[in-house]
Amino acid sequence: MILQLNHLQGKAAGATQEVIETLYAMLAEGQIDQSEFARLRIQLDWLQYKKNFREVVLVTPDKEPPGVEAPLLHIQVDTRQVAPGCLKPAMMRAMIRHKPRRGAELPEENLPLEEFKPFRKSIAWDFNRLYWHRLKEWEVATGQGYEKALPGGQSDANHPDAVADGVADFWTLIRDLDAKNQLPPEIFLMEIGVGTGARCGLFLDRFHALDTQRGTNYYSKLRVLLGDYSLQTLDRSRTAVQKHVDLCSFVVLDAINPIKTLSFLRHKLLHVHLTNVYDNLPNDELLRREGKLYFIETRAFLPMTEVVRITEKYGLPIEKTRTLVTRLLEGGPDYLGDYDRGMGFWMEIWDAMRLEERLVPIEEMVDTLPPGVDVAKLEDILQEAPSDFRFHLSSGALESFSNTIPLLYPRGYLQVQDIFVTDFNQYRLGFHGPGKLDGSIVNWVNGVLLREVGERAGYDVHFAPFHYRQGSKTSILYTTSRE
Amino acid sequence: MTLPILPTTVVGSYSMPGWLERLKTEYFARRISRHDLDEIHDTAVKADIKDQEVAGLDIITDGEARRDNMIDYFVERLPGVQIDRSSKKFYYDFYDSVVQGKIPMASLGLVPDFKFLQANTEREAKICITGPHCLTKRIRNQHYPNEESLAVDLGRVFNLELKELVKAGARHIQIDEPYYSGFPEDLPWAVKALNAMVDGVNAKIAVHICYGNRYGKPSWEGSYRYLFPGILEAKVQALTMEFARRGGEDLDLFKEFNPPFQLGVGVIDVKSHDVETPDLVAERIRKALEVLPPERLFILPDCGCFHLPRDVAFAKLKTMVEGAKLVRAELKK
Numbered sequence: 177m178i179l180q181l182n183h184l185q186g187k188a189a190g191a192t193q194e195v196i197e198t199l200y201a202m203l204a205e206g207q208i209d210q211s212e213f214a215r216l217r218i219q220l221d222w223l224q225y226k227k228n229f230r231e232v233v234l235v236t237p238d239k240e241p242p243g244v245e246a247p248l249l250h251i252q253v254d255t256r257q258v259a260p261g262c263l264k265p266a267m268m269r270a271m272i273r274h275k276p277r278r279g280a281e282l283p284e285e286n287l288p289l290e291e292f293k294p295f296r297k298s299i300a301w302d303f304n305r306l307y308w309h310r311l312k313e314w315e316v317a318t319g320q321g322y323e324k325a326l327p328g329g330q331s332d333a334n335h336p337d338a339v340a341d342g343v344a345d346f347w348t349l350i351r352d353l354d355a356k357n358q359l360p361p362e363i364f365l366m367e368i369g370v371g372t373g374a375r376c377g378l379f380l381d382r383f384h385a386l387d388t389q390r391g392t393n394y395y396s397k398l399r400v401l402l403g404d405y406s407l408q409t410l411d412r413s414r415t416a417v418q419k420h421v422d423l424c425s426f427v428v429l430d431a432i433n434p435i436k437t438l439s440f441l442r443h444k445l446l447h448v449h450l451t452n453v454y455d456n457l458p459n460d461e462l463l464r465r466e467g468k469l470y471f472i473e474t475r476a477f478l479p480m481t482e483v484v485r486i487t488e489k490y491g492l493p494i495e496k497t498r499t500l501v502t503r504l505l506e507g508g509p510d511y512l513g514d515y516d517r518g519m520g521f522w523m524e525i526w527d528a529m530r531l532e533e534r535l536v537p538i539e540e541m542v543d544t545l546p547p548g549v550d551v552a553k554l555e556d557i558l559q560e561a562p563s564d565f566r567f568h569l570s571s572g573a574l575e576s577f578s579n580t581i582p583l584l585y586p587r588g589y590l591q592v593q594d595i596f597v598t599d600f601n602q603y604r605l606g607f608h609g610p611g612k613l614d615g616s617i618v619n620w621v622n623g624v625l626l627r628e629v630g631e632r633a634g635y636d637v638h639f640a641p642f643h644y645r646q647g648s649k650t651s652i653l654y655t656t657s658r659e
Numbered sequence: 660m661t662l663p664i665l666p667t668t669v670v671g672s673y674s675m676p677g678w679l680e681r682l683k684t685e686y687f688a689r690r691i692s693r694h695d696l697d698e699i700h701d702t703a704v705k706a707d708i709k710d711q712e713v714a715g716l717d718i719i720t721d722g723e724a725r726r727d728n729m730i731d732y733f734v735e736r737l738p739g740v741q742i743d744r745s746s747k748k749f750y751y752d753f754y755d756s757v758v759q760g761k762i763p764m765a766s767l768g769l770v771p772d773f774k775f776l777q778a779n780t781e782r783e784a785k786i787c788i789t790g791p792h793c794l795t796k797r798i799r800n801q802h803y804p805n806e807e808s809l810a811v812d813l814g815r816v817f818n819l820e821l822k823e824l825v826k827a828g829a830r831h832i833q834i835d836e837p838y839y840s841g842f843p844e845d846l847p848w849a850v851k852a853l854n855a856m857v858d859g860v861n862a863k864i865a866v867h868i869c870y871g872n873r874y875g876k877p878s879w880e881g882s883y884r885y886l887f888p889g890i891l892e893a894k895v896q897a898l899t900m901e902f903a904r905r906g907g908e909d910l911d912l913f914k915e916f917n918p919p920f921q922l923g924v925g926v927i928d929v930k931s932h933d934v935e936t937p938d939l940v941a942e943r944i945r946k947a948l949e950v951l952p953p954e955r956l957f958i959l960p961d962c963g964c965f966h967l968p969r970d971v972a973f974a975k976l977k978t979m980v981e982g983a984k985l986v987r988a989e990l991k992k
Contacts, residue, residue, distance in 0.1 A: 443876070552681060657878075
């Protein structure tokens with residue numbers, strides 16, 4: 177048996193003893209045999225996010241080619257969720273579900289909400305989308321704005337000093353271009369994922385003040401695009417940029433593919449900014465074990481105990497749970513008859529939703545890799561990485577990056593404030609998602625892959641710590657054009 | 660060989676396949692020998708030639724598969740220029756290069772490339788060489804008093820090479836000067852260096868001036884207006900320029916200044932993977948015909964196809980040839 181302890185914190189390490197005792201007890205009671213015991217691979221994690229997609233015990237089978245006698249059984253334990261006495265039954269349930277034994281009582285079934293698939297295509301992202309489209313309703317139901325769910329209770333996007341420095345960087349660029357007679361007649365810039373619009377408003381206030389002070393007449397040349405996939409969010413942001421609204425266009429776009437909407441602005445944008453967008457884009461995870469790469473497929477499910485509880489609470493027919501979920505995702509909470517009941521159903525189903533996993537050799541998943549990444553490149557990139565670790569593919573972020581940089585003016589730049597892993601070793605030092613943040617999904621973003629993809633696309637990708645708020649985990653990604 | 664009216668060609672490079680990129684990088688990691696890499700290059704060049712022939716081009720190049728980029732292939736061969744061979748992470752990166760003494764006259768060894776191309780095609784062959792201004796912007800100068808002196812001396816060394824190429828049978832030579840657009844203030848001395856390079860060279864010489872294509876993206880933006888009237892001093896027969904991506908507005912400069920050159924008109928956007936239609940290509944050619952007569956035009960993409968996927972590059976060249984045929988047919992009526 178291999179026992180791997182990952183990023184355990186404080187008391188969570190105490191669960192190690194309980195895990196060992198549980199496994200030995202199961203061996204002694206004949207619930208697992210000696211050969212299975214020898215092939216177990218137990219991983220203990222401490223999940224950073226209080227709300228996440230994991231059960232206390234998650235069993236992941238290897239999908240090995242036929243002929244492999246006894247596949248490893250990969251068991252992940254979230255030590256944060258381990259309560260006294262809960263581990264053994266949870267472990268038993270998970271293992272029996274994976275491999276039913278003669279005479280053993282089968283645990284209640286979970287209710288799968290989909291088939292196994294790449295996580296980025298999971299129904300979980302439909303919930304995420306619903307959240308952003310119906311944000312206001314969620315906020316009314318919870319009684320707090322979405323920013324309250326962020327670490328620090330507010331968005332780092334709106335920090336006045338960070339915005340002022342952002343304006344200064346942009347100013348330097350346009351002044352340099354102007355000095356070389358290369359400043360285009362219209363100065364396009366864009367923010368994707370506008371939140372409340374506060375950052376954009378602050379940016380324009382500051383820019384306008386500088387322009388007036390210096391008499392440069394750049395302000396009137398600005399063409400500001402506010403892009404978001406939620407019309408509701410765009411509407412809300414309008415108030416924050418009211419003073420500058422004549423310069424602003426509000427564009428519904430998919431952050432994953434901005435050039436699809438804005439192809440007429442190819443090579444025209446001098447600056448694109450995003451805050452906390454990449455961490456909320458569909459993601460996949462890969463596992464590297466003993467030099468082999470696996471793609472992690474997931475399947476969203478609801479624990480049956482939760483299905484029973486929720487449907488009883490809201491007086492809904494249990495056998496129609498899946499249909500009700502589909503209806504919720506298609507039409508929002510109104511479509512469940514009674515709006516309050518619909519909201520409650522939404523929030524509780526989301527809270528209960530978990531993911532199970534299976535490993536698929538990467539060679540079978542080559543078509544699912546994001547642009548700029550293939551297996552050969554991944555192997556190159558992983559040469560210096562740990563041999564056993566799990567990491568994000570950051571599919572949506574890579575796709576967004578690749579579909580945004582063609583919009584940049586030759587000396588234009590992209591700036592992204594987000595939570596980035598900038599060294600593969602960081603994956604061994606902490607859990608980086610997926611987690612739940614209110615009704616949305618959060619994942620750290622694989623900055624190593626972004627840097628590699630950027631280099632091959634003609635941009636150096638740099639990361640600077642967000643030093644404007646003490647304890648912030650945010651970094652600032654910015655690009656410079658490669659020679 | 661007689662060329663048709665509105666002859667078609669490439670700017671120089673053809674698509675660089677991913678497998679060749681990896682093999683080049685393997686060579687830098689010393690996992691492939693020079694001999695093997697040379698064989699791989701020969702095979703790739705033959706494939707590039709074949710694709711251009713099948714696409715129907717009238718004047719073809721070797722596709723530049725041997726080149727890591729438009730700079731290093733030449734600085735490696737320039738006597739007196741030192742390069743730091745550890746300064747590359749990918750084959751496509753530029754070497755850090757420096758000149759610390761006067762560059763001596765010596766052959767750069769480009770003739771075998773041209774002969775290989777000639778031996779493998781019966782079509783008209785063209786060789787493309789990076790110009791002295793562009794190289795001056797990439798080589799660190801620790802000897803010459805200024806950029807102009809370095810550029811003019813580079814022009815002198817390249818002049819010898821061009822004459823060797825002409826002796827070997829080269830009739831079409833293209834000099835690539837994309838950095839003009841980034842440093843328009845250099846134009847007076849850049850043209851002087853260009854003239855030193857082409858002095859007494861008996862071939863049809865074109866200068867390619869675009870807005871950059873490094874990593875398949877433009878390096879600068881602006882108007883070709885900066886070229887005039889300075890470029891009129893250039894002792895070349897043709898300019899090749901980027902019009903597909905940028906639009907044809909600057910074609911009017913040819914009306915305004917009536918330069919004595921032929922124009923290689925870029926009708927294929929090499930920074931987009933969307934394949935043009937023959938009709939769109941024809942429309943772009945017709946726009947150029949409003950400014951210059953057909954005998955002064957030839958047809959090519961905006962720049963090299965280096966960054967395009969193979970299938971896209973091939974489809975674009977094919978559609979370019981079809982578009983040219985449409986216009987030729989109209990001109991015959």
